[in-house]
Amino acid sequence: EDKVVQSPLSLVVHEGDTVTLNCSYEVTNFRSLLWYKQEKKAPTFLFMLTSSGIEKKSGRLSSILDKKELSSILNITATQTGDSAIYLCAVTRNSGGSNYKLTFGKGTLLTVNP
């Protein structure tokens, strides 16, 4: 069974701090790792990392995949209160036509205080 473990489960920082969120995985025939941000309601897509694209950046957010360590980090620099959310990590596997099945971790709850 595929497994995704995120740490820490929760984190409280002050505006302007830099944070690093961790995601480790165990999956047979790994295909991709995804990061989602979940505010009040629906998760929204942030990044997808694969063996051919191990680093992604968008503004203050960046993510790296470490295929050797079977893990990924999500960095957020100069945090703002609007970054407060649950950050979800998910993985997919190469499995015939089933590579769309996401296995999620429990998420990291980030709170950014002014």
Place this chain on the structure above:
Amino acid sequence: NAGVTQTPKFRILKIGQSMTLQCAQDMNHNYMYWYRQDPGMGLKLIYYSVGAGITDKGEVPNGYNVSRSTTEDFPLRLELAAPSQTSVYFCASSYSTGRETQYFGPGTRLLVL
């Protein structure tokens, strides 16, 4: 585009009652999914569909049923509600290519008492 829409937003059910959670998308996505999210837990896949008329079980299908008669709609049916089904339910959809990038609806919060 409205994206993925879900109704109702919130519902209280009594044990043993039935209900249908509605989900619709206007992005012409072939793939649709139902997840549930319990407090402090990640999302668990209940059912998914790769196209109209085709559905399959996910990780936690017991107590639920789905149908997919059109590309746009993917309702989730709870036949005999149980307290264990108290959760937040998310519907999602994706293209057949780049299918890992799933677009989620706003969720339905269900309380079974």
